[in-house]
Amino acid sequence: MxxxxxxxxxxxxxxxxxxxxxxxxxxxxxxxxxxxxxxxxxxxxxxxxxxxxxxxxxxxxxxxxxxxxxxxxxxxxxxxxxxxxxxxxxxxxxxxxxxxxxxxxxxxxxxxxxxxxxxxxxxxxxxxxxxxxxxxxxxxxxxxxxxxxxxxxxxxxxxxxxxxxxxxxxxxxxxxxxxxxxxxxxxxxxxxxxxxxxxxxxxxxxxxxLKPAAPVASAAPATPVSFAQVQVLVDKHCLSCHNAQVQMKNVRLDSPEQLKQHAQNVYQQVAVTKQMPMGNATGMTEEERAMIGRWFVAGAKTD
Ligand code: HEC
Structure with a gap:
């Protein structure tokens, strides 16, 4: 492989x-x-x-x-x-x-x-x-x-x-x-x-x-990220591999509940280790990663 x-x-x-x-x-x-x-x-x-x-x-x-x-x-x-x-x-x-x-x-x-x-x-x-x-x-x-x-x-x-x-x-x-x-x-x-x-x-x-680093609050005042914005990003960058039919590593991200459930892991994968999207297949930008990061740090709200 x-x-x-x-x-x-x-x-x-x-x-x-x-x-x-x-x-x-x-x-x-x-x-x-x-x-x-x-x-x-x-x-x-x-x-x-x-x-x-x-x-x-x-x-x-x-x-x-x-x-x-x-x-x-x-x-x-x-x-x-x-x-x-x-x-x-x-x-x-x-x-x-x-x-x-x-x-x-x-x-x-x-x-x-x-x-x-x-x-x-x-x-x-x-x-x-x-x-x-x-x-x-x-x-x-x-x-x-x-x-x-x-x-x-x-x-x-x-x-x-x-x-x-x-x-x-x-x-x-x-x-x-x-x-x-x-x-x-x-x-x-x-x-x-x-x-x-x-x-x-x-x-x-x-x-x-390997102790996880505490989420870094950026010095600049962070613009809040709405859940709607997060869903747009997830649609664009994640759902092709994490949906009802295809669930890589048993992770589904196609509903608010599932996003809530995996929020910590999504944050780690997208904003910290930057392993997802896999091989950055969808060309996710640093700004988009930072948005997921801010959403998580602000409490990962799904409403
Ligand atoms: C091209 C396919 C693909 C895309 C797109 C993709 N993933 Fe994944 N994802 C995978 C694969 C494959 C694995 C399993 C990796 C492994 O075995 O370590 C995985 C695993 C994961 C895991 C579990 C990691 C773990 O080790 O517990 C999370 C969380 C995750 N993905 C989130 C996301 C998020 C969020 C996005 C969008 C930003 C995304 N993925 C986009 C293929 C993809």
Whole structure:
């Protein structure tokens, strides 16, 4: 969807004014590039002394950089999904290029009936283990990226790349808690609660950072906006996607009661995050957005 409708979903002209084909190719290129970088890091550092720590540290830097870069190049919504897809590509490639082929080689050698060198085969087991451990840590960050698409307060934030990175790191730390918990119960590892605690504190930090700003009362005396004016705007800019037949995200805006019910969300979407109308399909102006804002701040009256 994001590649075929790149003009609507992938490109944010205020960041990069490029054609759909170029933007789409760049997005696909990043998926591949992430895999190569990750794979090289694993090959070079994976089996050294403290290799897993080095790989973890480097990958934290790589994910932070990816989050920054994607959010510099693409619309926030697409950027979040893209970083998730980069990690998910590495997860799949781990399975297809290392875990399954390694297993095949070992099984083939063991069932061939001929003598085989167990030491030479051990690398496949070690590498398969290494890559599946990495996939474990990738899971929660990828799920977060997948879900983030429904929450415009995340991907429209000024510092959205930091939010994405912090949430992903919190996910990996919380995963570490789950992993280590088993070893802890078997007496092989220390108590994992600090990982969970740090992860939760990071998420709390994001919640505080995202606290909605109080509606800004403008310095100039604001002309009151009547409900009739609001209805004209909604007819023009919203009803094509939020009516009795088409109800994007179950939001209908074709009656005063429904507008009243969704007033807070309409204000957020139109005046604060400016995500609606979707891709500004109807060319809503800043002045029109400000009118919706003033109507809401003045109490969202529907009479
Ligand atoms: C071109 C189609 C289109 C137009 C026009 C449009 N919307 Fe939407 N709207 C959507 C889609 C698609 C979603 C669901 C987005 C998602 O999944 O995050 C949505 C979601 C919403 C939501 C729910 C957001 C949430 O995350 O809770 C609100 C509120 C909303 N729109 C208000 C409006 C208002 C107000 C207008 C007019 C100013 C408008 N929309 C115009 C397509 C549209």
């Amino acid at each position: 994001y590649l075929y409708n790149a003009g609507t979903f992938l490109i944010d002209k205020s960041l990069m004014d490029w054609t759909p084909v170029v933007a789409g190719s760049a997005a696909v290129g990043l998926l591949v590039a992430f895999w190569f970088v990750y794979d090289i890091i694993c090959r070079v550092f994976g089996f050294r002394k403290n290799g897993e720590l080095i790989v973890a540290g480097l990958m934290i830097v790589v994910v932070a950089f990816s989050s920054w870069l994607a959010n510099e190049l693409f619309a926030g919504r697409a950027a979040f999904l893209l970083v998730g897809a980069m990690i998910a590509t590495a997860m799949s490639a781990n399975v297809f290029f290392w875990i399954i082929p390694g297993q095949r080689k070992v099984v083939a050698a063991m069932t061939s009936g001929e003598t085989y060198d167990a030491n030479a085969l051990a690398i496949h087991g070690k590498r398969g283990k290494q890559r599946s451990v990495h996939n474990t840590y990738f899971t929660l960050p990828v799920i977060f990226a997948m879900l983030s698409n429904h929450y415009s307060f995340l991907y429209t934030h000024e510092h959205r790349w930091v939010l994405l990175f912090v949430m992903m790191l919190a996910g990996a730390l919380i995963r570490q808690f789950f992993v280590q918990r088993h070893a802890f119960h078997l007496g092989r590892a220390s108590n994992p609660w600090p990982f969970a605690a740090v992860g939760v504190v990071m998420i709390l930090g994001v919640i505080v950072a």
